[in-house]
Amino acid sequence: MKKRLMLMIIAVLLLSANPFNATEANAATPNEITTYANKFKGTPYKFGGTTPSGFDCSGYLRYVFNNFGISIPRTAAEQYKIGTGVSKSNLKEGDMVFFSGTYKAGISHAGIYVGNGNFISATSSGVTVANLNTNSYWAPKYTGARRLSEVKNVATPVSKPVAKPVAKKALPVGQYYDVATGHWAVKEIKSLSTQSIITGYDVSLFKPNNDVSRAEAATIIARALKLKPVKSSAFKDVPSSHWAAGNINAVMKAGIVQGRSPGHYAPNAKITRAEISKILTNAFALKASNSSTSFKDVKGHWAEGSINSVTASNLATGYKDGTFKPNANATRAEYATFVHRAINK
Structure with a gap:
């Protein structure tokens, strides 16, 4: 009996010492x-x-x-x-x-x-x-x-080498590889680009379908109105080192924009169509529209008055389903169009 018990203990010890039975610690995929x-x-x-x-x-x-x-x-x-x-x-x-x-x-x-x-x-x-x-x-x-070595690396399948793309040459100002001649906003994008109000990305790309950040929106308005950058820091989340600080402070000082919360501008957040309506109304002194809105998703919205103003001024329009989508984000092409119309109204 003693001999059998000793053999069982030895077997358990051997199993527990076997590295193939050990659980790997601190590992994650x-x-x-x-x-x-x-x-x-x-x-x-x-x-x-x-x-x-x-x-x-x-x-x-x-x-x-x-x-x-x-x-x-x-x-x-x-x-x-x-x-x-x-x-x-x-x-x-x-x-x-x-x-x-x-x-x-x-x-x-x-x-x-x-x-x-x-x-x-x-x-x-x-x-x-x-x-x-x-x-x-x-x-x-x-x-x-x-x-980190603690993070397991999952093997990446071997793929066939991809031919290196031919580098594109920079196009004249106002022309972009991703904004074709037939693009619905080509005229507005070209106009604002040649006036240095809006810029593209490296190798003549505009990325018309990208969303617009609040920092970009303020910068474009500041350039359109030829506002001088202001060095003072108006918002806690927009330090003087931020690339758009001068323009954000300028449009804030001009009474065109406000923060999303006390002391915070949220520069990297995507701007909404309602916020754009408010900015355009303030920036271009649009007349208030007292008529009740025809958009079913705007009645009672905080930006209802501004939305009525920009639509009455033909700066922006709604959608075929009768909505304005005030909380939706605007693309770079849409924003360029809104600003161009405001400048030329």
């Missing part, structure tokens, strides 16, 4: 990281915040990775020192991405790459997703990326 990170979309920003009641950028990353038993430093600058450097062209889901010069010099913002050029991070507008390559605020501030 890139998809698990990004899936968990996306759960916090919309969480409000809080300076020094480290919990779902409010995050700052580095606190958000720390919270996400800690869920998988991965401990990282507290600040974005310190987080940039860990892991292995990754080139922008080799980014994978779960990589940490970093930015410089957002509110101070050096590494000052961090996020998590979620694929297709997008990253998620805690910004002044809350936890949101933005594009590394096309976002006018984040793209020029991108600094680098780091990959």
Whole structure:
């Protein structure tokens, strides 16, 4: 009996010591990281915040990775020192991405790459997703990326080499590869471009279907009205180092725009059609329209008066279903058209 008991104990010890039976600790797949990170979309920003009641950028990353038993430093600058450097062209889901010069010099913002050029991070507008390559605020501030060894790398299928595209040449001012001659807004886009009121992207791209940020909207209005940039900082989330600070402060001083909340402008947030109506009404001193709106989704809306004014002035129109969609975002082509009509009304 004793001998049999000893044999059973030895067998248990051998099994528990077998590395093939061990569970790998602190391991997560890139998809698990990004899936968990996306759960916090919309969480409000809080300076020094480290919990779902409010995050700052580095606190958000720390919270996400800690869920998988991965401990990282507290600040974005310190987080940039860990892991292995990754080139922008080799980014994978779960990589940490970093930015410089957002509110101070050096590494000052961090996020998590979620694929297709997008990253998620805690910004002044809350936890949101933005594009590394096309976002006018984040793209020029991108600094680098780091990959943590604790995150399992899923093998990437080997694909056939893709032929390198032929580099395009810059077109004359006002012409864009993605705004064809027959585009419905080609005249307005060309006109504003030649007046330096609106600009495109590298290699003569306009990206007419991209949404317009509140920072871009203010900048375009400031240029259209030839307002002189104002250096003073009017909003807590628009530091003097922000690329659009001077124009945002100028249109605010002129009484054209307001913040989305006390002391906050939300420069990276997408502007809505209602907000555009209010901006155009203030910027171009449109006459108030007392007639009741014909749009079924505008009655009682906070911007009803402004929407009535821009539609009565033929600056904007509604949709075939009888709606104006005041809370929908406007594209770059639409905004260019609205501003062009206002200038030439």
